[in-house]
Amino acid sequence: MTLTRNLLNAGQHAAFLIGLYWLGANLIHGAWVLIRRRLWERRHARDASGLLPLAAPYTRGDGPVALLFIHGFADTPRVWARMAERLAATGAFTCRAMRLPGCAEPAREAARQSLSAWRRAVDAETDHLRAAHGRVWLVGHSMGGALALDAALRRPEAVDGLGLFAPLAAVSRKRSPLFAPDTWFRVARVALCLSPVFESCFSADAVAVDDPSFSYPRDRFIPFCVYGGLFELVRSNRSRATELERPVYAVLSERDSVVDTPAALRWLETCHATPKQVRVFGDTGHVLPLETNWRETTDELADFICPADARGPQVRKA
Numbered sequence: 001m002t003l004t005r006n007l008l009n010a011g012q013h014a015a016f017l018i019g020l021y022w023l024g025a026n027l028i029h030g031a032w033v034l035i036r037r038r039l040w041e042r043r044h045a046r047d048a049s050g051l052l053p054l055a056a057p058y059t060r061g062d063g064p065v066a067l068l069f070i071h072g073f074a075d076t077p078r079v080w081a082r083m084a085e086r087l088a089a090t091g092a093f094t095c096r097a098m099r100l101p102g103c104a105e106p107a108r109e110a111a112r113q114s115l116s117a118w119r120r121a122v123d124a125e126t127d128h129l130r131a132a133h134g135r136v137w138l139v140g141h142s143m144g145g146a147l148a149l150d151a152a153l154r155r156p157e158a159v160d161g162l163g164l165f166a167p168l169a170a171v172s173r174k175r176s177p178l179f180a181p182d183t184w185f186r187v188a189r190v191a192l193c194l195s196p197v198f199e200s201c202f203s204a205d206a207v208a209v210d211d212p213s214f215s216y217p218r219d220r221f222i223p224f225c226v227y228g229g230l231f232e233l234v235r236s237n238r239s240r241a242t243e244l245e246r247p248v249y250a251v252l253s254e255r256d257s258v259v260d261t262p263a264a265l266r267w268l269e270t271c272h273a274t275p276k277q278v279r280v281f282g283d284t285g286h287v288l289p290l291e292t293n294w295r296e297t298t299d300e301l302a303d304f305i306c307p308a309d310a311r312g313p314q315v316r317k318a
Helices: 002-042 077-088 115-130 143-154 181-191 224-238 261-270 294-305
Strands: 058-060 065-070 093-097 135-141 161-165 197-199 205-208 211-217 221-223 248-253 276-281
Touching (some): 065 115, 077 093, 077 205, 077 294, 115 135, 115 143, 143 224, 161 294, 221 224, 248 261, 248 294, 276 294
Parallel strands (some): 161 248, 248 276
Antiparallel strands (some): 058 093, 197 221, 205 211
């Protein structure tokens, strides 16, 4: 009896210590993130609507073919600015760069993000463009590429084709030792459930590789709900490649440390998209719209959607 009682006492003591350490870790992590976030917020003056600078959606051009640009994780519509301007200059395209709800917003609004909210926003933007244009293409980067695929799979009648830049078919394990990224997310969700915000591993400011003057701030502190929506999106698309029959132009990076490029290539190889053009670059990073070859891929996308000889006279920026 004494041994049993001692074991019970030891177990209770261990459980108490584990609970104490768990609570302490949550409090310390939460306080650290709060302090870091407040310091970061002081360096960024938000606009009247509460958005980060340059994060508002925009439209460029008034051509007959509509392109809906969808940004990726922790990013803003600004990532597409140079591509949108170049495409609009051809006269063939209306370029609409949307902002996913919750992105670039203050903490309280950012915590309301979800896959369903992103889907509603993409559908609303698509329908708005469809009402005024005969053809609507979705162009997405990373998570935005996965959302473009998701929209085309859910509502194929609303989407005429896809432009995919490093589409997120799976998260790369290059930054995820031992376990898969979604496993680490589930562990963190339990271990740090009282402080459910992470500081992004990406740089606080996005900067174009070929032009350091082209830069803008992006989200730094990411709620768990954003990661949850991302992994839910990946799971939703994973086994549906054979259902996709819309034309696809895709660009990927061989040394991408965010998107699992081999997984994305397998997905694209399986899909029944017709026509389909896939390019893989060996010397670029993850944020392809900010890489040195952005002009080349922009022009290829334009020609894939609407061949130059069918567009008539056009002007392209150098």
